[in-house]
Structure formats: C-alpha cells, structure tokens
Amino acid sequence: DADVTQTPRNRITKTGKRIMLECSQTKGHDRMYWYRQDPGLGLRLIYYSFDVKDINKGEISDGYSVSRQAQAKFSLSLESAIPNQTALYFCATSDLRAGGPGTYNEQFFGPGTRLTVL
Amino acid sequence: SQQGEEDPQALSIQEGENATMNCSYKTSINNLQWYRQNSGRGLVHLILIRSNEREKHSGRLRVTLDTSKKSSSLLITASRAADTASYFCATALGGKLIFGQGTELSVKP
Numbered sequence: 512d513a514d515v516t517q518t519p520r521n522r523i524t525k526t527g528k529r530i531m532l533e534c535s536q537t538k539g540h541d542r543m544y545w546y547r548q549d550p551g552l553g554l555r556l557i558y559y560s561f562d563v564k565d566i567n568k569g570e571i572s573d574g575y576s577v578s579r580q581a582q583a584k585f586s587l588s589l590e591s592a593i594p595n596q597t598a599l600y601f602c603a604t605s606d607l608r609a610g611g612p613g614t615y616n617e618q619f620f621g622p623g624t625r626l627t628v629l
Numbered sequence: 630s631q632q633g634e635e636d637p638q639a640l641s642i643q644e645g646e647n648a649t650m651n652c653s654y655k656t657s658i659n660n661l662q663w664y665r666q667n668s669g670r671g672l673v674h675l676i677l678i679r680s681n682e683r684e685k686h687s688g689r690l691r692v693t694l695d696t697s698k699k700s701s702s703l704l705i706t707a708s709r710a711a712d713t714a715s716y717f718c719a720t721a722l723g724g725k726l727i728f729g730q731g732t733e734l735s736v737k738p
Contacts, residue, residue: 515671542724553717553728554672561724569725601671607724616721617662620671 514538515621517602523627530589532624534602543585544603544618545569545577547596554601560585592628600624635718635729643737648705650732652718653698659721661694661701666715666731675716676703710738 515536524530534543541562546554556569558577566577574596578586589596603618636651652661660679664672678685678694678701685692691704705712713736719726 544725546728551730553730556725556727559725599669603672616660616724616726617674617677618672618719618726619674622671623669625669 513622515602515604515619517600517621517624519624520622521625523629524592525629526593528592528628530592530626532587532600532602532626534585534587534621536583536602536604536619536621538604538606538619539582540604540606540619541582542605542607542616543579544605545575545585545587546601546603547571547598548601548623549598557587557600589626589628592626594628596626597628598626600626635716635732637732638730639733639735641735641737642708644708644710646708646736648708648712648734648736650703650716650718650734652701652703652729654701654718654720654727654729655699656720656722658696661692662719662721662726663690663692663701663703664717664719664728666717668714672717705734708734708736710736712736 518533544559545557548554555571560579576588601623602621605616605618634653662677663675666672676687678692689706694701715731715733717731718729
C-alpha cells in the first residue's frame, strides 16, 4: 500500500461548489503539506502543518482552508471553487531529521488529485 | 515567488548521452534537493546535498552545489529512455521546500 494516499484522484466540479481533498499517510511523519501544480510550473505551497496543532499558510493560501484531523490526516478545502483553481494538487509529508547544518526535510508525495473547476 | 530557477526548461537527448540540469536560487539554504516527476504523477526524491557539501553521487546521478554562486547542477550519466521525466530542484528553508519550475527531460531511444 502507498505510504501517502490522496482522495479523490480526479474530480470535476462547478464554480461555487465546496470541495474537500483528503490526504492520509502511514509514514508516521509529523509534517504535512499541500501544494498545487499548474502546467509548466513548479509546485507552490498552499498550507503546511508541522504537527496536529500547528497550521501555517503557504505562498498561495487565499481561497483554501485546511484541517489536520490527526497526525495521519490533512485535508484541503476549497470553500467556493473557481475555475483558476483548476490544477493538480499534491499532498506531501516529511519527518524532521536533524543533522548539521540545518534539517533535511526530504518530502514524500502522494499521487496527486487532478481537479477541474468548470 | 519561487526560490529556484532551472535551466534549461526543456532538454532532449539521445539514450546514452549525459544530461545536465542547472538550478539557481536566491537566498541562503540548509540544503538543496532534486526531485523527479513522471508525467502527472507525484514527485519522488532523488538526492539531497547539504549546504556544507560540494558534490554528491547516487548511482548515475551527480549533484554539485556552489553556495557562493547560489547554484546547483544535476548530471544524469548514460541516460535511458526511462529517465524521461521532469526534474525539480528544491531549496530547504525554514522547514519548507521551495521548488523551481523544473526541467523537462526527454531521452530518445
């Protein structure tokens, strides 16, 4: 079984609808992340969480919200979807590993959710 | 705004040739990582180089880091058709990764 799973894998919805994307992990990592990827672009960070009680905005959080229900679950919501939120969404996890200098923060990615907003 | 910029944006080579991708970044880093993405799929971590390292090898991959120039390169030797993918550099900063826009590599058999 995959270590990081995302549901749904594909979703088509209409403008104004509320959408929730879910991410679960079995890696036992504390840190979880949500990214979006647009064609020809790299990944941009939406929200991240370093533990269950910690939620932080990323580069492009407007129009999105998140919930960290447990160490293993991190959900991303679009309260009122709009067409420019059409993108590929990835969840990732990491485990802080200290080692000088700084931390490693290697990230493990889910398979992605392809979201289309009409 | 993205920290890393990659060059070239696209690269097409023949099987057996070497592929070199470059990444430049703007601020101080803890480490720099390279990821691979097959079309439409999740990213897979390839290699990490810490800020006090200058070169690192993993199989057919060789990564260099020049912190004075704020740049890194990824070399894939003896490329294979299966290496066809997008490659992203990512800089680690404050517990987050900042990704470049990627290099799309096509290896023709």
